[in-house]
Amino acid sequence: MLKRTRLLATVALPIASLSFIWQPVEAAMMRPVLPLVEKSDVTVVQSEEEELIRKKRNREEQGGGEERPRNRERNNRDADGQGEERRERRKEERRQEEGGQNSREERRQRQRDAERQQEEQQPNREERRKKQRETEGEGQQQQDRQKAREERRQRQRDAERQQEEQQQNREERRKKQREAEGEGEQQQDRQKAREERRQRQRDAERQQEEQQQNREERRKKQREAEGEDQQQQDRQKAREERRQRQRDAERQQEEQQQNREERRKKQREAESEDQQQQDRQKAREERRRREADTDQQQEGREKTREERREERKREAERERKRPDETAGRPRRERDKDRERIARDPSRTTETIELPFIDGAAVLDSDKDWDNRRDRSREELRREREEKRRDVRVRVPESDRDAQVGWEGRDRIRYESGDRERGERRDRRPRYEDRDGWRVEREVDDRFVINFGDRIIVRSDDGRRLSRRATETYYEDLPNGRVREVIERPNGDRVVTIRNRYGEIIQRSRIDGDGREYVMFYAPEIDRDSRPTFVDPGERLPPMRLTIPVDEYIIDTSAEDRADYRDFLERPPVEPVERVYTLDEVKYSARIRDKVRRIDLDTITFATGSADISMNQASTLRKVAEAMNEILDKDPGETFLIEGHTDAVGSDESNLVLSDERAEAVANILTDVYDIPPENLATQGYGERFLKIDTDAAEQLNRRVTIRRVTPLVKPVAMAE
Incomplete structure (x- = not known):
């Protein structure tokens, strides 16, 4: 609409205005000379022309485009020319009006002047017409361009409409193609859905099979457990049945006896008085026979007592003769200077040595220092002598006195070994290695480990403890800990908790009545699991022995009449700083030196052997009886059994052999003398702590040592 308005304003209106202007001029040229008209008529025509010009100017001002300035200029020139003509005509008319109508000549003259003027104006009109035609041509051109634009727009709309139709056709084809593809995809989707359903069905079947297998395994395990329980129940039932049959047989015999008595009674009543007298006589004879049998039984018992007395006498005689039998054992020549120092070691700060020729140092920690190779001995x-000069030693009077410096020792809060709920394992655990530990060799369940400048042997005593067990199982606890539970036929349970490195945190025995006896208790390592082993003895000054050597070490061959119980119950020879773990006690000579030891030199091993004969096992009787008496007083006591070898052979083989010797002695103490295995700990040291300082084969170096380490591995307040 806006474009049409601009076209009307720029083209149509100027043409129409020129046509209006042109018509009066031509009419004036061709009309005859008429009398002067009224002034009012002329005024009207002029007013219409001025109105047209004003409207034209308004239209030109309202119009736009590129031709507007040129048309406005051209129209202004035409309007000026026409205005000048009108002014001339008006002047002429005014002159005619002023002259009046008196002279026709004057009118003719004016008419001729007007014609002449019109003739003069004719070139101007021609020029104006030419300009008008040019203007009309330009308008035509504008109309042509407008028409061309309209045609182009029409063609564009037709092309757009055609494109829309083509687009619609393409859309329809695509729609049909999509419909066709949709049917194919639907078929594929249906096929895929069928495959997924089949896969899900196969997965469900496989899951069902796995669940069925798991159920079968659980049922199998349950049947096995039930089978074991059933076997136990069957054995118990068989025992009950045997007892019941025995009771029934006894009852039947009693009933038969009663029946016989009743029959005899009736028979006696039925018989005559003579028969009664015979019966009484017979009864008297029977009583006499019974009395004679009783005398024979008394004589037999008396004979048995006499035999036992004779056996005790022979045993006492053997005990008295035993020093003579051991006289053939290897002996070392005594060293008088060393004996003098050994009687009172507190007078010197030198290294104390065993009081015979070639005797090694008394303390294992001194032997460790002597074995170093960075400097001379x-x-x-x-x-060490210089360091001992500043050491002041106080010998404790009891285990409690040895732990006198502990903070909060009387406020120890013990937690039971089965306090936590664990997740049961299906196999024996394998513990992590500490930082810097390198396994050099593995023999059965023993590992030879190298760390730093030391070589040790490490073994799991769980197999030794579970030899007579009915069941052994393991449970996982938080923070990488493992709980081992060993159940005995008498209802006792041995519970051991270890950290991730296999180090014992706690061990206790719980009897059938629920009473718990603790052997090891070091809960601080549960809170601070140390990945690297550090010898706690390195932080302590060199030990200074202040008691006589014969009160620190007992040889079973030399001290046959010694009171082993009194010796083992004696407190440590110096204060104990804290509770140490069993590994710290085993692998630190400085910590073990705090407690006294018994050298079992009556047990001799052949070179490269760990076998013990029953004759040698009998020499352990007095030591075993002392250990049992101590355990009767406190079932939570712990004894460390140390195995040693001579210097013949490699370090690794000697470590394994010494550990086997310590375990052999522990098994004899358990099997022969009924010492619970959980109260015994074993460790082999190879040739590291020789008794005789020699590299040759030496029987005195092939020995076993026993220490009571209870005050080192648990608070004494727990036993009290």
């Missing part, structure tokens, strides 16, 4: 001993 003399230099190492001088260094």
